[in-house]
Structure formats: structure tokens, C-alpha cells
Amino acid sequence: MAGKKLMKIDPAVVEWNYNTEYRHSYAQDSPFFIALGKNKLLGSRCPECGYKYGTYRKYCMYCGAETEDIELPLKGKIHSFTTCYYSGESFRNDVPFTLVLVEFPGIDSLFMSRLYADDTGKIKIGMDIIAKFKKFQDFTVNDVYFVLE
Known part of the structure; x- marks a missing residue:
């Protein structure tokens, strides 16, 4: 490093708030989210093969038919x-929290959601x-949650 002088300085650190407004469309899943606001859970049923989904979907994953x-x-x-x-940013303040796969009578697949329970050990x-x-x-999917009956 002939002729150059190495300087020991701390890097400059600048902090600022950065906000972005996102516009997100649920498109074909909109009925599910609208129903949550009416205290209802929507699933789907395939009119072709009869499979009933606990997780809302517009097309059957088995035969491809449009569901109802x-x-x-x-x-x-x-x-x-x-x-x-441990969690990502969105739920960092909620840990620990419990996720459940819910079985509904007469429904062929499961529904994932949060479970609120005072004693997770039970x-x-x-x-x-x-x-x-x-x-x-x-x-959001957090508009619904489950509790022990």
C-alpha cells in the first residue's frame, strides 16, 4: 500500500422509516376471506368426484373440476x-403459539389454524x-382461530 494511508473509522449508520402500501388481491379466494367477516368458515366440494376440502380452493386437486x-x-x-x-417477523411477539390441523366431520382434508389455550401442555x-x-x-387467515371446547 505504498503512498496510501489506511484510516480507521466506524461506518456511517443511517436509520429511517420505510413504509410501503401493498395492494393484494385474494382473487378466487375472496369468498373465504369475506365469509370470515361473517363468522363463517368456507371449504370447497368437488361436484365431479365429491371430495370435500377443509382448505378453501377453487379447483379440485384430484380431477381438476371447478369446486363449489x-x-x-x-x-x-x-x-x-x-x-x-420461533417465528418470522409477523408473529415474533406471539411466540410461543400453537398451530393445529383441524378435522371436521364429513370433510376429507384438514384445516390449519391457531389454537389459543391457557396450558399448551394439556x-x-x-x-x-x-x-x-x-x-x-x-x-387474513388470522381472522379465525380455535379454542378448546
Whole structure:
């Protein structure tokens, strides 16, 4: 480094707020999110093969037919669950939280949602749970959650 002088300085650090407004369309899934605001859970049924989906979808994953909307029951059972101790930015302040796969009677697939329980150590597969809805809708999957019945 002949002729050059190495300077020891701290890098300049600048902080500022950066906000972006996003416009997101749920497109064909819109009926599901609108129903949440009416305290209803929508699933789908294939008129061709009869498969009933707990997770809303517009087309059957087995035969490709366009599905029709069905109202899901608000009571179900815990099929499986996990308690999350780490999360991404959106849920960082909520950890630990529990996710459940919900079994509904007469529905062929499962529905994933949050479970609010005071004592996560007492949660068991097969327990009865019931859907609850947020008072003020955000138009996200978090507008519905479950509690132990």
C-alpha cells in the first residue's frame, strides 16, 4: 500500500422509516376471506368426484373440476398440533403459539389454524375445539382461530 494511508473509522449508520402500501388481491379466494367477516368458515366440494376440502380452493386437486363453496362446521377435533417457539417477523411477539390441523366431520382434508389455550401442555390429539372469529376483521387467515371446547 505504498503512498496510501489506511484510516480507521466506524461506518456511517443511517436509520429511517420505510413504509410501503401493498395492494393484494385474494382473487378466487375472496369468498373465504369475506365469509370470515361473517363468522363463517368456507371449504370447497368437488361436484365431479365429491371430495370435500377443509382448505378453501377453487379447483379440485384430484380431477381438476371447478369446486363449489360449502360452509364448514365450527366445531372440530385436533388432528395434529405443534407449538412454535420461533417465528418470522409477523408473529415474533406471539411466540410461543400453537398451530393445529383441524378435522371436521364429513370433510376429507384438514384445516390449519391457531389454537389459543391457557396450558399448551394439556393439548391432546382428538380434543374438541371450536372456531372463534376476531371482532375486527383484518382479511387474513388470522381472522379465525380455535379454542378448546
